[in-house]
Amino acid sequence: MKYKIALVTLFIITVFNCKTQETVTLKTDFNFDWNFKLEDSVSGITDTEWQKIRLPHDWSIANKLDSIKGEGATGYLLGGIGYYKKDFVTNLNNNQVAYILFDGVYNNATISLNEKELGFHPYGYSPFYYDITAALNENGNKNTINVKVDRTRYADSRWYTGSGIYRNVKFITKNKLHIPIWGSFITTPSITNELATVSIQTTINNKYNTTKTAELTTTIYDKDDIVINTDTKKITIAKNASQKDLTTINVNNPKLWDIDNPTLYTAITTIVQDDVIIDTHKTKFGIRSIKFDADTGFYLNGKNRKIKGVCLHHDAGIVGSAVPKGVWKRRLQTLKDIGCNAIRISHNPASNEFLDLCDEMGFLVQDEFFDEWDNPKDKRKNMNEKSVDYITRGYTEHFQEWAEKDLKNTVLSHRNHPSIFQWSIGNEIEWTYPRNAESTGFFNNMDWSGNYFWSLPPNNISTIKEKLNTLPKGKYDIGKTAKKLTKWTKELDTTRYVIANSILPSSSYESGYADALDIIGFSYRRVIYDYGHKNYPKLPIMGTESLGQWHEWKSVIERPFISGTFLWTGIDYMGESNKSWPKKGTASGLLDLAGFKKPSYHMFNALWNNDPNIYITSQTLDKSIYKLDANGNPIEKKEGSWEKNLWFWHNVNEHWNYNDNDATVVEVYSNCEEVELFLNNKSLGTKKLSSFKDHIYKWVVPFKKGTLKAIGLKDDKKVETVITTTTKPVAIKLTTDKQKLTANGYTVAHIIAQILDKDGNPVQTENQIINFNITGDAKLLGVDNGSITSTQNFNSNKVKTSKGRALLIIQSLQNKTTPIKINANSASLKSNQIEITLEPNNN
Structure with missing residues (x-):
């Protein structure tokens, strides 16, 4: 029989057969x-x-x-x-x-x-x-x-x-006999379509000066709060002691957590004495299985899947690192829409709130522990440390004393998130151990635009072994440190795979580093996927930091033994812009700093999304990466250069505004088998995707004002897109992703301002300074135009547009419900007004 009960905030619940309850278990927002x-x-x-x-x-x-x-x-x-x-x-x-x-x-x-x-x-x-x-x-x-x-x-x-204090803080009160913070660990060791075995390891602390006997009950609820199964047992704990209990509960016909249907269950464990509930502990979890095979790749719930992942830093532009959940949700949903199914948190542990979203939305997560180990990296040069000064002292200063505590705290706090499928012990660590770098032959003669990315290791395996044995050893050994980190991880969790992002895998295979791993991740080394699989066939491989280009994805889908990849990056991020003023961040993302889509986003929509899709960009021939062949068709200025594109997408526009008869190259990103291009309803011909090695449809088009339209055909389904020549700006259009907010001090709304012409077309070629006018109970979190070179203060209500658009983020206030009204104006333009209502916070 199934029972339906309400799950009440602060874990105060009604449990069958219990007469009363003490409100002593409180987890309070602090x-x-x-x-x-x-x-x-x-x-x-x-x-x-x-x-x-x-x-x-x-x-x-x-x-x-x-x-x-x-x-x-x-x-x-x-x-x-x-x-x-x-x-x-x-x-x-x-x-x-x-x-x-x-x-x-x-x-x-x-x-x-x-x-x-x-x-x-x-x-x-x-x-x-x-x-x-x-x-x-x-x-x-x-x-x-x-x-x-x-x-x-x-x-x-x-x-x-x-x-x-850029993440959440909680104040927690409990009975002296209680389940401590991070005191529950849930795994699913056996899963079939008919039955899942759920294993619940619970720690119980007794801070009384006497031995205590109690009743421990764990109940599992489904996503609709319906009781699935329960277990009750007697426990006895000595005074001032702690002990672990292992409970197994069966779930019939389990609904699996998957990237397409991320079903979550809830386990509520209570401690009862004399029919009084004295402690409760709530844990959300998912039922799912993961497997990596060195020959056939990754399996989720028994299904072979490619990991379509992106790397993310923890900032979100406007709001810095104190990111509201709603800001992450908008960004993650935009990535999800093109088929992205995995996130690498680079290069540090995520917040629990971020992981909650990944659990709820269906993202696999690689949770990464450290960017530095025993030896520091140079923060300015992005390599091994070249200079020593106070302001660049980082985590290496604390690693020897704190690494175990920080790693274990992270695992204990995060290990119930079903989204996490890999623990990464480190990112590009090898260059901080000189003999490991020197043994490969790279980094002494490396050209960042050339040989590292596209060449096999300069030294063969025997030479690498010899150099690792003969080169001077430093104070610390990379292999020994890696094994120590993996040991600490597996002391707390053996259900996930341990991985690292290796920038010099040819050295890591021989130094003992790879021996500490369950999977080896390659950082920009897709050129040695075959080398790794041939010479070290038992260790699974995947790309953990890769270029957001077609050639990277092509190398993955051509090799069953490569589980997938994480692109650098899903979203532009602040920093890593050394001596590049006014560039304040890194523009390697599929989305820009404001979360606006970039051309590379649409390219990966064509590569990762099965639904028919199509997108147009353009550029004048002289500014493009193309020249004309003898037949007047666009070809690369340097043949085959598409196979060696690095972090940044080539220069294209998303508008159709040029001078009359300018020679332009029109690019179409699509997964359709064929595409026909029209200018002012006149066909410019149909082309097939199989004709383009770089996966980009191309036409040379003399510019004429009007409308450019592309129609694609995939599996007998048609899809089309248009861009239109715009005239002078006449208005600003405001749109919002939220019509209502809860007055809890957390919920956010994203307001986009777009400059329009008289026909309502977005004007991308003219920019103006826009003032946002806000009334009502709202907190202004900031403004941005998404440009990596904008140097204005985020904390403002004024912003100059980029590509004719800008973003405002506002947040509700706690228990304040005066409706929010927003409009915008520039020196010559006005906007519509939007209104956002505020609903009372009932929690």
């Missing part, structure tokens, strides 16, 4: 009502007044870009020392304990409560918590928690990190 001030010795600014803020909070993104004091590695935004404090009152009874849980603070954080230091946490990406019971003042008296964040090392990374 993000509101903080105070903040900044001490910034770099810019000479010191805030003496406390500002009222809500977490998550990134103070660096609110700064102005600084080309003089700032560093391109971290996006020309400065750090400083940030001080946070929050006053609160508790009402605990003698049977309770209290914890505070931080999902991430960047970085070098010192946490104190009532002037008692709780601890220091240097790593900016790992979650951590403290038992604060002993430091609390008596009930009814004010408590003050202080967090000092030292980001004076503002160039301590190779990408933009943000500064401050």
